[in-house]
Amino acid sequence: MCCVLQQSGAKYVTMSVIYKLTLSLFALSLMVFGIYGTYQLRAESQNLRDEVEQETRLLAYSLLVSVENALRDEQTEDVQALLQQIDRLRPSIDVRIYIRNRNVIRSAAEGLAWPEQVEHTLFQTTLEGERKEFYFPAEDPDFLVVSLPFGKDSGAIPPGNLALVRSLQKMRADLSDMKTYIAVSFFSFILFITLLCFFLGQIYISRPLRELRQAMLAFGNGKEPPKPLPVNGSDELASVRQEFNRMTTQLFSAHCRLETETQQRRQLQRALQNADKMITIGQLSAGLAHEIGSPLQILNGRARALANGGDDPGEVRRIANILVDQTDRITRIVQRLMEFAPRHPAEPVPCDVIQTVAEVIDMLGFEARRQGVTMTYTHPETLPLGMINKDGVQQIVLNLLSNALAAIVGQGEIGIDLAQESIAYADKPVTALRLTVRDTGTGIAPEHLPHLFEPYFTTRGKQGGTGLGLSVVKTLVTEMGGTVAAETAAGKGSRFIVHLPWKNPL
Incomplete structure (x- = not known):
C-alpha cells in the first residue's frame, strides 16, 4: 500500500510496507548468501587444490618408482618412453628427470612452457637432494611443481630428482565454473524468495492495509455510521x-x-x-x-x-x-x-468599526455623565471597512465599559482607544483590530486576576453583579479568533486589551 501525503502544497510519497519488507528481505538474503557463497567458494577452491595436490603427489611417487627401476637397469630409453606416454595421456603434466651431473631426461613431446625460474629452482633442488613442492608463481599460480629425490642412499643409480610440473588451467576453469554455478544458484534462490515474499505480502499485508486505509478515509469524510x-x-x-x-x-x-x-x-x-x-x-x-x-x-x-x-x-x-x-x-x-x-x-459583515464603537459610547454617555465620569474616545481618522461580527463587537465594548463604570467610585475617567496593528496568529503576522479600555477605578486584586473571565465570578454581588460580563467578553473574543488580556494595579485602575483578526471585505 502506497500513500501520498500532502502538506502546505507539497507532496510526499511514502514507500509502501510491502516494498520495504521485500527490499529488506532481498538485502538480507543477498548479504547472508553472499557471505555463505564466499565461504563455500573458498572451501571448494581449497578442496579442489587439495585434490590436485594429492593426485599430483601420488602420480609423482608412482613415476618415481618406475624411473628408479628403469635407471637401475640402465634403461634410459624406457624412461623417455614413459615420459612421452605421460605427455600424451596427460597434456597438462610434464615430467623431467634431473641428474646431479647436470643431465636432464625429458620427453620430446612436452606441451608446457617451463619458466626459467622453475628450471633454476629444480636444478638447485637436485643439487641439494631435497624434496620440494611449490606453486608458481606464489600469487595466482599457473603451475604446481613437485620435485622428489632418488638414488640418494643407493650407489646403484645416480642421484637426482624427478620433477613433475602440472598446469593449473583446468583447475582454474573448474573454479570459474563453480563460481558461476554458485552465483547463479544463489541469485535465483534470492530472486525466487523475494518475489514470493512480494506476492504473499500483497495478499496478506498490503491488501488488508489498503482496505483499512480506505475505511479510515471513509470514516473521516462520512457522516453515517461506518x-x-x-x-x-x-x-x-x-x-x-x-x-x-x-x-x-x-x-x-x-x-x-x-x-x-x-x-x-x-x-x-x-x-x-x-x-x-x-x-x-x-x-x-x-x-x-x-x-x-x-x-x-x-x-x-x-x-x-x-x-x-x-x-x-x-x-x-x-x-x-x-x-x-x-x-x-x-x-x-x-x-x-x-x-x-x-x-x-450575526455573521461577519462589512462594518465601520469606528462608528460601531461610537454607538455604544453614545449609549452609555448619559450614565457616565450621571456618575461624573469622563469618557474619551481615541481612534484613527478613518479605518477601512472590515469583515467582523458587529453585534459581538458592540457587546464586548458594552460589557467592558459597564465594568469600567462600575469600578469607578465618584468621579473618574474612562479611555477607549481603537487602532489597527499587526499580531502573530498561527505563527504568521496578520492585521488585527486593537481595542483598549482603561479606567481610573479601584483596580483588581491580584488573587482575583486568574478567575477574572470565569462565568459567575464577581466581586460586586451585593451591587447586582452577575459575573457574566467578562465571561461573555472572553467567549465572544475567542469565537472571533482573537485574544483578551487584563492589566491592573490596585487602586490605580485597570486596562483591558482586545485583539481581533481583521479581514478585508471580498
Missing part, C-alpha cells in the same frame, strides 16, 4: 481490524455526543450572552427612562401651549420645531435600545 470491516482469521491484522471496528463505533458515538453537547453549549453561551445583555440594559434603564422623560415633559408643555393659544404662526412654527427635535431625540434613544436587543448570531 460499515464494519470483515474479520477473517486470527492473526495480527485480523486483530487490528477487530479493534478498528470497535474504535470506529466508539468514535462515532462519541462524535454524535460531542456534536449534541457542542450545540447545547453554543445555545447556552448565546443564552448567557443575551441574559447578560438584558441585565446590562436593565441596569441602565433607570437612566434611560430619565433621559426619555426629559423630552416627554418638554413635548407635554409645548403641546399644552399649542392647545391654549395657537394664533401666532411664528410661535406655532417654533413650538413645532421643538416638538420635532424632542421626538427625534426619543427616537434615537429607542433605536439604541433596539440595537442592543437580543438577536440571532
